[in-house]
Amino acid sequence: MLQLITRRLAATIPLLIVVSFLIFCLILLTGDPATQLAGQNPTQEKIDQVREQLGLNDPFFHRYWDWLSSAFQGDFGKSLFTHESVMSSIMSRLPVTLSLVVVSLLIAILLGVALGLVAGLHPGTWIDRAATVTASIGVAIPYFWVGMMLVLAFAIDPQILPAVGYVNLTDDPVQWFLHLVLPALSLSIAPMAVIARQTRASVATVMNEDYIRTANAKGLARTRVIAKHALKNAAVPVVTVFGLEANRLIGGTVVIENLFVLPGLGQLAYQSVFQRDFPMVQGVLLFTAIMVLLINLLVDISYGYFNPRIRQS
Numbered sequence: 001m002l003q004l005i006t007r008r009l010a011a012t013i014p015l016l017i018v019v020s021f022l023i024f025c026l027i028l029l030t031g032d033p034a035t036q037l038a039g040q041n042p043t044q045e046k047i048d049q050v051r052e053q054l055g056l057n058d059p060f061f062h063r064y065w066d067w068l069s070s071a072f073q074g075d076f077g078k079s080l081f082t083h084e085s086v087m088s089s090i091m092s093r094l095p096v097t098l099s100l101v102v103v104s105l106l107i108a109i110l111l112g113v114a115l116g117l118v119a120g121l122h123p124g125t126w127i128d129r130a131a132t133v134t135a136s137i138g139v140a141i142p143y144f145w146v147g148m149m150l151v152l153a154f155a156i157d158p159q160i161l162p163a164v165g166y167v168n169l170t171d172d173p174v175q176w177f178l179h180l181v182l183p184a185l186s187l188s189i190a191p192m193a194v195i196a197r198q199t200r201a202s203v204a205t206v207m208n209e210d211y212i213r214t215a216n217a218k219g220l221a222r223t224r225v226i227a228k229h230a231l232k233n234a235a236v237p238v239v240t241v242f243g244l245e246a247n248r249l250i251g252g253t254v255v256i257e258n259l260f261v262l263p264g265l266g267q268l269a270y271q272s273v274f275q276r277d278f279p280m281v282q283g284v285l286l287f288t289a290i291m292v293l294l295i296n297l298l299v300d301i302s303y304g305y306f307n308p309r310i311r312q313s
Helices: 002-029 033-037 044-054 060-072 086-121 126-140 143-156 173-206 210-217 222-259 265-275 278-306 308-312
Strands: none
Touching (some): 002 278, 086 222, 143 173
């Protein structure tokens, strides 16, 4: 298992460097930052002054190395508009996004696995068809539409749940949860549907395997056969889908945080793009990329737990 973790870590580092280079190159796609930041009708002297302040006269790879080495030391630079540390801004917003992502993933896993398990254990029945139709609808409808419908149904009339805002977990756990219910449900619908479909297919396949028939022939309880033999062997493709959906869910926070006015990383990225705050955009993107790579690393390592052959390969 240690060798598996070491190999995956070794493969993650070059990937992180490539991703960081692509993120740094984004600034080239916006034209000359100095011209855009020098104000309206800037003089050439003003543009040259801004370019010198931003270090844009240095060679490109020299600027990239300075930015990357500082980022790995926790220094993403300062915002061009608020002049606050980018890392401080990210850290202040991170609990909101983490709360939203964790609650959304929990909802997606619990409902998705339960729905897929019930359908997979009753293939071809009305239960299977109903679960399949429900999952297909969940995949098809977009985040923001689900969010707006939930607001209309539960936050306007009747006013059961808050529609906007965020309360810190340490200030009031009950209000923290209530403010996350609607955005987390909006964000979890699509991952829940995908996990349900994959769980259904995996469980239906595994239940026809010879070792399941052998376990049933031995007289083992059905719940034990499902929990010990079927679920664990059906978990590898489900975990793969979980990793992909977790990454997509992080991207979906940009839409949901703006819809429900949650002060998280998604809202920070959205505002920074419109303000052309390049250091903030680069910092948020790199930090998000690190989160995605860590999730992929955990998913890869979990393969070794569910399938011993992967540990030995």
